[in-house]
Amino acid sequence: MKRPATLLAVALLLLSFALIGYRVIWLKYPIFPAAPQKVWRLSMDARVTGGEKETTVMVGLPFTDRGQTVAEERIRSGTLPFNLLREGLNQIGVWSGVTSPEGEVIGYSATIQVRPSHSLKAKASTFEPFPLNVQEEDQALAKRLVEKWDPLPPVDRLRRIAAAMRGIWGSPPPDGQDVREWSAFLEKHSQLDAVLLLLRAAGLPARVVEGLQLAESVTDSTLTWVEVWTGQEWDCLRPEKGEIHQKPVPLLPLTTNGLSATRVINGELSNVRWTLRREIINQWRMQFDRIMRSNRFLDRWSLFRLPPEFQRTFRILILVPIGALMICFLRNIIGFPTFGVFLPVLMALAFRNTGLAYGLGIFWGVVLFGYVVRRQIDKLRLLLVPRLSVILTLVILCIIFFALLGNKLGLREFMAVGLLPFVILTMTIERFFVIVEEAGAREALWTAAGSAGVAVITYKILQLEPFQLTFFVYPELLFVIAAIQVLLGRNTGYRLLELFRFRGFWRSP
Amino acid sequence: MILKAVRWLREVGVLGMNRRNTEYIMRFNPRSFFPLVDDKLKTKQLAKAHQIPTPPLYHVIEHHGDIRDLGKLMSDHQEFVVKPARGTGGSGIILVSNHTEEGFTKQNGEVIPLKDLAYHISDILSGIYSLEGLEDRAFIEALVHPDTVFDAITYLGVPDIRIIVYRGVPVMSMVRLPTRASDGKANLHRGAIGVGIDMGEGTTLKGVHRSQIVTHHPDTNKPVTGMQVPHWESMLLIAARTGDMTGLEYLGVDLVIDRERGPLLLELNARPGLQIQLANQAGLLRRFELIDNAPPEIFSTPEIRVAWALDTFSARTLN
Numbered sequence: 001m002k003r004p005a006t007l008l009a010v011a012l013l014l015l016s017f018a019l020i021g022y023r024v025i026w027l028k029y030p031i032f033p034a035a036p037q038k039v040w041r042l043s044m045d046a047r048v049t050g051g052e053k054e055t056t057v058m059v060g061l062p063f064t065d066r067g068q069t070v071a072e073e074r075i076r077s078g079t080l081p082f083n084l085l086r087e088g089l090n091q092i093g094v095w096s097g098v099t100s101p102e103g104e105v106i107g108y109s110a111t112i113q114v115r116p117s118h119s120l121k122a123k124a125s126t127f128e129p130f131p132l133n134v135q136e137e138d139q140a141l142a143k144r145l146v147e148k149w150d151p152l153p154p155v156d157r158l159r160r161i162a163a164a165m166r167g168i169w170g171s172p173p174p175d176g177q178d179v180r181e182w183s184a185f186l187e188k189h190s191q192l193d194a195v196l197l198l199l200r201a202a203g204l205p206a207r208v209v210e211g212l213q214l215a216e217s218v219t220d221s222t223l224t225w226v227e228v229w230t231g232q233e234w235d236c237l238r239p240e241k242g243e244i245h246q247k248p249v250p251l252l253p254l255t256t257n258g259l260s261a262t263r264v265i266n267g268e269l270s271n272v273r274w275t276l277r278r279e280i281i282n283q284w285r286m287q288f289d290r291i292m293r294s295n296r297f298l299d300r301w302s303l304f305r306l307p308p309e310f311q312r313t314f315r316i317l318i319l320v321p322i323g324a325l326m327i328c329f330l331r332n333i334i335g336f337p338t339f340g341v342f343l344p345v346l347m348a349l350a351f352r353n354t355g356l357a358y359g360l361g362i363f364w365g366v367v368l369f370g371y372v373v374r375r376q377i378d379k380l381r382l383l384l385v386p387r388l389s390v391i392l393t394l395v396i397l398c399i400i401f402f403a404l405l406g407n408k409l410g411l412r413e414f415m416a417v418g419l420l421p422f423v424i425l426t427m428t429i430e431r432f433f434v435i436v437e438e439a440g441a442r443e444a445l446w447t448a449a450g451s452a453g454v455a456v457i458t459y460k461i462l463q464l465e466p467f468q469l470t471f472f473v474y475p476e477l478l479f480v481i482a483a484i485q486v487l488l489g490r491n492t493g494y495r496l497l498e499l500f501r502f503r504g505f506w507r508s509p
Numbered sequence: 510m511i512l513k514a515v516r517w518l519r520e521v522g523v524l525g526m527n528r529r530n531t532e533y534i535m536r537f538n539p540r541s542f543f544p545l546v547d548d549k550l551k552t553k554q555l556a557k558a559h560q561i562p563t564p565p566l567y568h569v570i571e572h573h574g575d576i577r578d579l580g581k582l583m584s585d586h587q588e589f590v591v592k593p594a595r596g597t598g599g600s601g602i603i604l605v606s607n608h609t610e611e612g613f614t615k616q617n618g619e620v621i622p623l624k625d626l627a628y629h630i631s632d633i634l635s636g637i638y639s640l641e642g643l644e645d646r647a648f649i650e651a652l653v654h655p656d657t658v659f660d661a662i663t664y665l666g667v668p669d670i671r672i673i674v675y676r677g678v679p680v681m682s683m684v685r686l687p688t689r690a691s692d693g694k695a696n697l698h699r700g701a702i703g704v705g706i707d708m709g710e711g712t713t714l715k716g717v718h719r720s721q722i723v724t725h726h727p728d729t730n731k732p733v734t735g736m737q738v739p740h741w742e743s744m745l746l747i748a749a750r751t752g753d754m755t756g757l758e759y760l761g762v763d764l765v766i767d768r769e770r771g772p773l774l775l776e777l778n779a780r781p782g783l784q785i786q787l788a789n790q791a792g793l794l795r796r797f798e799l800i801d802n803a804p805p806e807i808f809s810t811p812e813i814r815v816a817w818a819l820d821t822f823s824a825r826t827l828n
Contacts, residue, residue, distance in 0.1 A: 384635030492528035499514040505521045
């Protein structure tokens with residue numbers, strides 16, 4: 001008899017774990033959707049002014065790769081149509097069109113999760129040619145300057161070049177003539193060109209990256225740095241400081257391979273402002289966009305695909321079975337009396353609108369008032385169904401009274417009583433009366449207290465946001481709940497209160 | 510502490526609510542047979558067909574319209590009992606011991622007018638006392654005059670005998686004695702006392718009153734132990750036959766002993782309470798296991814089952 005139930009429970013558990021496993025491993029869901037996570041909130045806005053011709057603004061935007069996840073992207077484009085383009089390693093947001101005379105405000109914002117452990121671990125880039133504007137004699141000069149480092153591994157070569165950019169050439173020092181020529185070169189060229197030249201001469205693949213410093217900041221300009229391939233990964237070098245960044249690199253790339261982060265054709269970009277803010281969100285939010293766009297079966301059948309106004313309902317509904325599980329537990333494991341199975345769950349749902357204190361107060365108020373009236377009605381000798389109807393009417397009147405009172409006193413909680421389960425309250429009054437009559441007031445109060453207690457516990461569970469979210473992301477967890485319910489249904493052990501009830505057996509084994 | 514308590518109860522073989530429901534009621538009592546015991550009128554008819562005595566039936570009231578004739582119907586009965594056919598735990602039962610011009614005298618001396626009685630019956634028909642709140646029938650049967658043996662330890666009301674039957678074998682039993690608190694009703698949860706019975710001898714043991722072990726009746730202060738229950742073996746035989754009669758293998762059989770008519774079957778219960786274990790200071794589970802391990806030939810006839818039970822569950826054998 002016990003085996004089929006256990007098998008069913010195991011099957012339900014396996015089904016649930018299989019679905020969750022599939023989501024976590026293949027669909028890359030977070031295991032703890034509600035776990036908090038530090039992310040960056042990036043936003044860019046700027047004013048575009050153009051002439052009569054079509055203006056095009058191109059802005060390098062971050063995108064999801066191994067080093068980072070980009071989600072919750074929002075575009076502000078005014079009247080300009082917006083497009084996303086891939087350009088080499090970059091993702092470019094393109095706003096193009098004829099701007100109105102007073103200009104257009106464009107904007108972009110996104111939530112970015114940076115995963116330092118993966119950052120910049122990409123494939124080696126191709127060998128870049130010498131910078132275009134460098135003369136052949138300068139190329140030869142650079143080669144002479146770095147050739148003594150040739151036997152060193154790439155990381156050390158990079159370190160020497162970084163030091164050289166700070167003017168430290170190490171020993172043995174290079175030829176005095178070469179150093180003078182190099183100084184002359186630096187006067188004519190930018191630091192960036194200089195460092196690229198040295199890197200090329202030293203045989204280190206490099207690329208120019210434009211982006212932002214990862215720090216809480218508001219800035220109108222972007223940074224430029226050089227990423228250097230050192231055989232295993234890309235190292236970041238700040239040319240103007242001659243500094244190599246330690247890992248994790250506090251930089252957010254926007255464009256690589258020398259593209260400028262912002263470009264404008266036929267127009268002007270003003271008031272450019274980049275903002276970075278630290279935010280703590282739950283892991284789920286990072287996955288949300290991806291799942292909304294995904295075509296995988298389970299993603300398409302996710303509860304998140306429901307219209308938002310229905311989602312709220314399901315967030316709660318999905319937790320109701322947990323409430324029922326609580327009642328199974330309290331009744332069959334503890335042995336606590338409650339009014340029926342569903343009253344406490346429905347009460348808990350109502351508490352969500354009224355709040356706990358008001359909800360409990362109103363519950364007790366209505367039940368006790370209803371009881372007093374029920375006692376009086378008893379003398380009238382009404383038939384069962386009309387009598388219950390009278391109590392139902394009374395309950396509705398109570399609820400209306402509370403709502404009006406709440407309106408007068410400005411207490412929203414009182415006005416929310418409309419959601420109290422009035423049918424259940426009616427039956428509770430009747431049951432309460434019958435229990436008082438048959439088993440005494442003590443028993444009745446005990447049962448009412450049990451129901452209220454279960455309702456409070458259930459309410460507390462329903463209110464747990466992480467719980468709500470986890471069940472909403474993984475509705476298959478309900479199979480786990482069902483499995484526990486099945487197992488509780490086959491529980492043959494003593495109830496906790498039964499141990500006390502049979503205390504007469506305690507000392508006589 | 511909890512584990513210790515569990516171990517003690519296990520050692521005695523106490524049957525708990527969860528195990529009773531899952532392993533005995535659901536397994537041995539097919540749902541389809543429940544109406545036979547949930548409806549006392551059906552039980553009465555069935556008992557009649559099997560020559561098991563029950564209190565004589567006066568009237569059955571099925572429709573609200575029939576209540577109008579109540580006064581006429583009752584005119585030739587001085588005393589009677591009104592019961593809902595599907596009532597539980599003794600609710601909705603009114604014992605009338607005298608019938609005069611002013612009205613009906615209840616067991617506790619209170620006099621209620623005819624219209625109150627009619628209202629009560631109307632309640633019964635509406636299903637207020639019935640198991641699932643379904644429409645019900647009310648019936649009126651003869652008032653039982655209990656055997657005088659328990660007079661000293663009964664406060665009003667009618668004491669009854671509860672016998673647990675498992676697979677047709679009487680397992681455990683108790684006398685249920687009404688108290689002032691139970692308002693003349695013999696239901697333990699209303700405050701009646703349950704007094705265990707030595708199955709072998711039919712003599713009373715200690716009692717249980719609201720989970721407390723007692724040796725004296727709280728209202729009369731007379732000892733409840735060591736009394737001989739009359740008609741013991743014939744009651745066990747009635748109990749043993751109810752199993753065959755209903756097809757239910759785990760039953761609580763409620764009997765009364767009428768002064769003139771002897772043992773009468775009052776009602777059957779497919780979900781018998783567990784308090785009887787405290788009254789007997791013995792576990793049901795232990796005795797069920799003895800029955801499950803018994804040789805198959807003991808199940809052949811009610812007489813053999815009773816003989817086996819008298820022998821196996823007597824205090825002498827068990828100790």
